[in-house]
Amino acid sequence: MEDQIMTDTHLTAPTRFVDVDGNNYAYRRWGDTTTGQPPLFLLQHFRGGMDHWDPLMTDGLAAGREVILYNGRGVASSSGKPRTRIEHMADDAAAVIRALGLNKVDVVGFSLGGFQAQDLTRRHPDLVRKLMLLGTGPRGGNPDSDPGVLEAAPRPVPTLEDFLFLFFGRSEAAKKAGRDFWNRRHQRVDQDPPSSPEVIQAQVEANMYYLPKLDVNDPFAHLREIKQPTFILNGVNDVMIPTLNSWHMVQNIPNAQLFVYPDAGHGAQFQYPDRFLNHAIQFLDRE
Template sequence: MSDTHLTAPTRHVDVDGDRFAYRRWGKADSGQPPLLFFQHFRGGMDHWDPLMTDGLAAGREVILYNYRGSASSSGTPRNTIEDMADDAAKVIAALGLSQVDVVGFSLGGMVAQEFTRRHPDRVRRLMLLGTQPRGGNPDPDPKIFEVAPRPIPTVDDFLFLFFGPSEAAKQAGRAFWDRRHQRVDQDPPSSPELMMGQIEANTAFVTPLDPERPFAHLAEITQPTLIVNGVNDVMIATINSWHMVQNIPNAQLIVYPDAGHGAQFQYPERFLKHALQFLED
């Protein structure tokens, strides 16, 4: 029986003396590069949506992994996006892969951008979800500074942070919450040290490389790029997605209605159709 999001075993690969946890499953003989996932602030392998990962795995391999020091990965958490991106390149090499497609969500989208800029030969196609460019202004709802750092987020915290304000959006959020808790052997929660390191990395990332041309560096990302967000992202203002599509040469943008930061989780079937069309085009 083939593995799924709920059954794929947690494996480890050694990189520079630390063990990176990963799960890998899907159609290995597809002729397509595996799809590597970069997760959000404090998130791990069990924060992805099984509808999304299994739907994508039907036509290719998918690889989920935890950053250094995150959940079931060992080591000291990184405090720069650049180091996290370079770690990813080493993980790819350790897994014997030469090229991948990449999907990055939120902080993971920042890592995905730097991974693509610093290791362009490793990336064929790029998906950026609910994220921002270096030098962007996240302009978050002030409430996130109360909600996002809570040691054990509740379903109501996730609804506020990730989903739209309507009752239909909240119902979709609760359905996602149920799906993401279906796996029995879930990762341990990430540590306070990881949270602090990622806050430091995110804070540095909002400083532009060139204040006069804050998004000029995005021209270095020449791979086909799909950008997805909700119309009202309270974590990272949706305008940042517009900045990216204006400055990444081969990019397209989809904005979902009545949705927030986790638009792909609110509309999983719709997102899956868009993602598959993009990856197979």
């Protein structure tokens, strides 16, 4: 299996399944196992599956460590009833990490996956070495997304125009980067199935439970529980999770650093994949 992992790529790594409490969780795992780096465990955005990641990004990261893509309970090719609470999604991720025989990982969470990554790190700190939060925000953060998000994000069959609006900047260069990303993410032949309407509804409910502040007098106190080195990235104009939320996180997570990319939105790492890889690899490799 190790040789297979070493030679696979985003486009060829087989979909595998691990059973946890009667639910089959889908994952793909590949990359360089010889560098001494812990595996990088990726948590995806609202309704997204393993094929919503950018192959340029995942293969670039896999050059220096193992990468593990993962679908939560009921999401895309995973079985089971979808979760309606972020903290339960985080506990599922921890159970899968342990079921894969791992005792330490680095974690990447994008958007709703970033919500999960924060709770995974807070609730299971022994599992997480470093944390990367992309296009996301804290529990109890600013919820004021662009009104167009409510139309585009839940659309049963997302279009290229939806992705450009939701994830990318507004310039022609940003739109071209978005179209390039769209083409890359559709290169794999055996794509994950789309998430069901039940997943969409469950994740909307989970998001609603994530909005209230835990403590109205000190709303981001919970972030100070995250002691791990933390990398935070957003675009300068995130229409889904306002960029201001990234500032709240970097102010309150004790060992955090913030990157804000120009002319970019929610998916800054997809718009600037080379820049992101340079920053991410430097962060992950640093002792």
